[in-house]
Amino acid sequence: MNIQDVVRESLQAQVYQPPAMRDSADRAVRGAQRIRRRRSYLTAGSAAVAVVAIVIGLAALLDGQHRSTPTPGVSAGPTSSTVSVPPSPPATTPTLPRVGVPLLERSTIVLPDGRTISLGGVGGDVLSAYQTMDGFLVNVSNPDGATTSLWLVKPDGTTRRLVERSDEPVAVAGDGRHFAWRFNDRLQIASMNGDATVTAGPSTPAPAQGLPLAIADTAVLLGYSQTGGGLDTFDVWLSAKGAYSASWDKTTHVVAVYGPSPDRKSFLGLVDAGDGSKAACLALLDPANHLRATAKACGVTGRVDDRGPVSPDGRYLALQAESADGAPQVAVVDLERVFQKPEAATVWDAQWPGVWADATTMVTTANNGRLCRFRVGQTTCEQVAAPGVASAPAYQLIPRLAG
Incomplete structure (x- = not known):
């Protein structure tokens, strides 16, 4: 089983799920699924057009009323992307908080206020997105079906391609301005300035296996699946020190990596507890020393998983956990205290870590299937709505990078 098979299996059970580090499913499968969906949309759309035509005809015969003209989208500039203004909901319709x-x-970003940004200008199918200080970074499947590209989509809808071709979705640093990818058996790192000008950085021959997953300062985390059950093998390319030198055998204590730490000098992840059990401990991992754990907190998570979003201010980390009876939970730990006092600050009855809306609020799916807001220090679920979008499997929550 190759890494794309592993990733595809991990995505099949996810709803309302932000893009994790391993999100790069088989594009051939994805393409076939899109074709089937498009055929369904065409069939449903034809029926809808017929119904609308009948209704309009009857209305014209009975009272001669005119059809209302829909509010046009606002042009976003020279590209095909646009920003649109949502219609006001009927006053009598009860609404949940947004x-x-x-x-x-799919190919649209829906903003919190309901406006939309079309991604038609990126020239391919959208795989994942991040919100940054500059707009949105979007990983796109190229028309060749074999490579991906990275695009910047600005708030006004204008687009710029930053990385032309990569074997898999490009890894993005926490500042939203450093990228790493693999293409043509080479690893490449690059940076972007405020004008969206990309400057190439170091490059090195790539190992036989391994893709860039995350970036901490100038260190690039690499990973692949050795067992076929998920990403389980890790290494680091220290790009500032020259060519990559493989040391996969020196990081076998690492069982999962969440991403960079708040100071962006280390990685946060899980390491073997070292007591012969299957338990894992939260750890700060030193990229310069084969991901050695410089601090550990055991007993704060009950599941090995690489979904661990850090709050925008860098204080809280949300981890996959489980209750005593095996039900999924999300444990939130305070990174300022957890390595001195290993305990969760809050535990939510939610299916998985979602996306931080602010420093203390996360949006995710509760165990009752509802899309909810959870707050640090509270266990209650505040149900929210995503007006103007299709059912849950059709969209992803977009994580915000701290910048």
Whole structure:
């Protein structure tokens, strides 16, 4: 089983799920699924057009009323991307609070206020997105079906391609301005300035296996699946020190990596507890020393998983956990205290870590299936709505990078 098979299996059970480090499913499968969906949309759309035509005809015969003209979209500039203004909901319709984070629905970004940004200008199928200080970074499947590209989509809808071709979705640093990818058996790192000008950085021959997953300062985390059950083998390319030198055998204590730490000098992840059990401990991992754990906190998570979003201010980390009876939970730990006092600050009855809406609020799916807001220090679920979008499997919550 190759890494794309592993990733595809991990995505099949996810709903309302932000893009994790391993999100790069088989594009051939994805393409076939899109073709089937498009055929369904055409069939449903034809029926809808017929119904609308009948209704309009009857209305014209009975009272001669005119059709209302829909509010036109606002042009976004020279590209095909546009920003649109949502219609006002009927005054009598009861509404839930809006979700409060941007959503990715196929080729459209739905902003928290309901406006939309079309991604038609990126020239391919959208795989994942991140919100940054500059707009949105979007990983796209190229028309060749074999490579991906990275695009910047600005708030006004204008687009710029930053990385032309990569074997898999490009890894993005926490500042939203450093990228790493693999293409043509080479690893490459690059940076972007405020004008969206990309400057190439170091490059090195790539190992036989391994893709860039995350970036901490100038260190690039690499990973692949050795067992076929998920990403389980890790290494680091220290790009500032020259060519990559393989040391996969020196990081076998690492069982999962969440991403960079708040100071962006280390990685946060899980390591073997070292007591012969299957337990894992939260750890700060030193990229310069084969991901050695410089601090550990055991007993704060009950599941090995690489979904661990850090709050925008860097204080809280949300981890996959489980209750005593095996039900999924999300444990939130205070990174300022957890390595001195290993315990969760809050535990939510939610299916998985979602996306932070602000420093203390996360949006995710509760165990009752509802899309909810959870707050640090509270266990209750505040149900929210995503007006103007399709059913849950059709969209992703877009995570915000701290910048």
